[in-house]
Amino acid sequence: MKILCKLGWLVSLILAGVIAYGAYVVMVPGHTAPSSDGRTAVLLAEGERDKVLGEMRFLLETVQAISENLAAGNVEAVPALARAAGMAAAAGESPAMMAKLPLEFKTLGLGTHQAFDDLADMAATDPEPLEVLATMSQTMLNCTACHAGYRLAVEDSTQ
Ligand code: HEC
Structure with missing residues (x-):
């Protein structure tokens, strides 16, 4: 027994x-491989890569639009712009693609969406434009950190 x-x-x-x-x-x-420039290549199907890059361009459009509004003193335009890049924007990711992303990549990516929600909340409290800009520049450290460490490549379909 x-x-x-x-x-x-x-x-x-x-x-x-x-x-x-x-x-x-x-x-x-x-699902990764070493790459020629020393970064880690995340290997995705072509369509998945296109989708991620499309989301990236949307992030750039978001920070462009927010900076433009802050420079013009239009803090009231920021909550809606930031919210559109918040966690809701990450809701439709396919589990198959999520499984290919390294944990650090997912953490940085989701952290960035969460930071845009936080930015939307703080911008709604009628702060000074420069305070909002300072917070957004902190969020953008996620962009630069992830770009320094990762790139995207198309996986071999026979793998
Ligand atoms: C979790 C990682 C990660 C975060 C966070 C991230 N990116 Fe990216 N981004 C990437 C990767 C990987 C690429 C592809 C780079 C490559 O293959 O050389 C990329 C590419 C891009 C591109 C090029 C798109 C294209 O069509 O080629 C833009 C623009 C971009 N990112 C903007 C941003 C902005 C702005 C932020 C922050 C608000 C951001 N990214 C945050 C990982 C990230």
């Missing part, structure tokens, strides 16, 4: 290890 009990624990321990390892393999490195 005692030995069976020990065996049960051992099996549970091994299973927990296998599950933890599986979760690590799936979640942490994502």
